[in-house]
Amino acid sequence: MDEYARSFKWVATLPCDVPLGDHAEQFNFEEKAAKRVKDPNGPNPYIDPRNCKTEAHLQEVMLHAVIDELRTTAINPNFRPIAPEAGGER
Numbered sequence: 105m106d107e108y109a110r111s112f113k114w115v116a117t118l119p120c121d122v123p124l125g126d127h128a129e130q131f132n133f134e135e136k137a138a139k140r141v142k143d144p145n146g147p148n149p150y151i152d153p154r155n156c157k158t159e160a161h162l163q164e165v166m167l168h169a170v171i172d173e174l175r176t177t178a179i180n181p182n183f184r185p186i187a188p189e190a191g192g193e194r
Contacts, residue, residue, distance in 0.1 A: 112164040120156030131155055 123131040136149035 108167075109164075112160065112167075115160045116157060119153075121151050121153055123152055123156045123159055125159065130159060 125131050128134060131150075131152065132155070136152075139146070139149040
């Protein structure tokens, strides 16, 4: 786990100009596409180093949230995970 946690620090040092993700919302695709259409000769809105760092940070925060939840559930016998197909409450 320590090595995995250290990898976030390493990723933060990598150069990144154009963030990509498996969901368009992760890198504001629609907003950037609209800017590109509006001003095709303007600055490329897809070049967004700041968003690269933001996404890496969010992934680290999410990992720690999951770890905290797992630690909590280990001592909470009433915890019931949500079945993906059920969409129920815990």
